[in-house]
Amino acid sequence: MPIDAAKAVAAEPRSAEIAWDHKDVQLYHLGLGAGTPATDPDELRYTLESRLHVLPSFATVAGAGMGVVGGLSAPGIDIDLAAVLHGGQSITLHRPLPVSGRAVSTSRVAAVYDKGKAAVLVLRSEAADDEGPLWTSDAQIFVRGEGGWGGERGPSERLELPAREPDTTVERHVREDQALLYRLSGDWNPLHADPEFAKLAGFDRPILHGLCSYGMTLKAVVDSLLDGDVTRVRAYRTRFAGIVFPGETLRIRMWRQGDGATGGGTTGGGRVQVTVTAVERDDAPVLADTVVEHS
Known part of the structure; x- marks a missing residue:
């Protein structure tokens, strides 16, 4: 079997030094669609170095996302990258991210689950x-065709939607060139840029990075319900439920939970449950089981 679960989980963690500065942060924010309108004071917090703050999902690209790369080359992992799908992502913030910094990123395979027709790797950075500590990030990676060895199935939590209308619904347009800009933050997979490669993968045209829709969604939550304050985000998790094509529109529905659930600002802890769909494809699912925990 190409995946030796016991060997992968027991392997020594891999460490690497990563660094970033304001240009990396600004490029990431622009890749999420920040800067429209360009002179809007709320948008300048994402684009102008003198006012810059860091959206916490930047952790997924800091150091070009080396944690996931390292995990896929860990001992006990020998897989066909064409069989790999990004199934989910979570981030826990230990403190606000600096605009520029240097850090040591340590990555390991935290778990391997047997889903029968697929394996799931949990790659922790x-x-x-x-x-x-700055952050802890888990990427859930599906590997098709690698299950069936009788291992632990792992968690399969699905969140029920609240039985009420969303507190806020916003729409965010994905520009035609957005994947081309987002990939400059480090994900060079041609699936997101090369039409011929996309066709080989079974798509009519290149698709948007899942982590781009992930970042766009967090920005929408911060801007809509957290007073634009990125430092209030404590944790953020999602399950990738479907694809997005550049040029489409994301419909982002948000429900407050915990303190401040009835609207207005909140000084205590709480969370926001979110769903994301593609407007032009009859609200086809994009992100599900999505939660932002905040102060």
């Missing part, structure tokens, strides 16, 4: 600088 932990970043820390001289002041202590």
